[in-house]
Amino acid sequence: MNDITHGMRIRPGSLADAPAILDMLDSAVVWMNERGNTEQWGTTPYSQKPGGVARVERYMTENAPYIAESDGHPVGAMVLDSGPSPLMPIAPAGEPERYVRLLVSDRRYAGLGIGAALLAHAVEETRRAGADLLRVDCWAGGGGELVAFYERNGFTPTSRFLSDSWPGQVLARRIG
Numbered sequence: 001m002n003d004i005t006h007g008m009r010i011r012p013g014s015l016a017d018a019p020a021i022l023d024m025l026d027s028a029v030v031w032m033n034e035r036g037n038t039e040q041w042g043t044t045p046y047s048q049k050p051g052g053v054a055r056v057e058r059y060m061t062e063n064a065p066y067i068a069e070s071d072g073h074p075v076g077a078m079v080l081d082s083g084p085s086p087l088m089p090i091a092p093a094g095e096p097e098r099y100v101r102l103l104v105s106d107r108r109y110a111g112l113g114i115g116a117a118l119l120a121h122a123v124e125e126t127r128r129a130g131a132d133l134l135r136v137d138c139w140a141g142g143g144g145e146l147v148a149f150y151e152r153n154g155f156t157p158t159s160r161f162l163s164d165s166w167p168g169q170v171l172a173r174r175i176g
Contacts, residue, residue, distance in 0.1 A: 008114070010121045013065030013077060018056050020067070020074040022047040024104045025056070031107040039166075040139040040146075059102055066121055068105070068114050076105035076114035080125055084137065089161050090170055093133055098126040100136035119153045126175045133172060137161070140169035147171070 013021075025046035033043055046052045059065055059079040068076035079102040084090040100122055105114040126134045138146045140160060147157060147169050155171035162168070 008068055008070045008075065008117060010066050010068050010118065013060055013067045013079075015057060015060045017065065017067050017074060017077065018053070018060050021056050021060075021065075021077045021102075021104065022053065024074070024077060024106050025052075027107050028104055031110075037142055039141055063101060064125065066118060066125075068118055070109070074106070075109045075112075076103075076118055078103045078118040078122060080122055084135070084170075088137060088163060088168070090137055090159075090168075093135060093172075095133060096129070096131040097133040097135055098122060098129060098131050100134070103136070115149065116153055119150075123154075123173070123175055132175050134175055135170060135172045137168050137170045140167045 025041075029041050029043070029045055032038070032040055042049075046056075064080040066078045066080070067074050068078075078100060081099045081101045083092050083097060083099050085101060100119070103115055103118060105118075122134055126132075134155075135158075136150060136155065138150060140147055150171045151157070153173075155173045157169055158172045159170045160168065161170065
């Protein structure tokens with residue numbers, strides 16, 4: 001467990017955390033929609049999307065999930081894997097890597113550094129795994145705010161892709 005700041009800590013996640021993550025994802029959809037972004041994740045709550053609940057449950061049991069907590073309450077989540085989702089049009093790195101498959105924070109605590117703290121933890125976990133590369137993919141639409149967030153956290157854009165009509169950006173960060 002890693003103490004961050006202001007009483008926030010990051011701990012390994014488990015299947016018992018799936019409902020809290022689904023709540024965060026649902027609130028993120030509402031938050032984005034309220035700001036006019038209906039393209040990134042659509043308008044349907046994540047928990048009601050076909051396969052949404054099963055996907056989060058798989059993340060919690062087949063990948064490396066981490067939960068950011070403040071006062072014992074989940075305020076963010078991240079899932080690491082050894083590579084990109086096979087469902088995405090992204091090539092494997094060709095070297096050992098860690099891949100951020102999910103990063104979400106409770107929108108009630110937006111701007112408090114939860115995402116940055118989880119990404120810093122991803123760097124630690126990547127180093128601990130003996131890998132030199134941490135990658136993530138994200139929505140590249142709108143004004144590029146999400147890509148800019150990852151750039152502020154040490155990532156460099158590498159390649160763009162299209163998943164159906166969803167514009168994506170792969171970003172990488174060298175660990176060393």
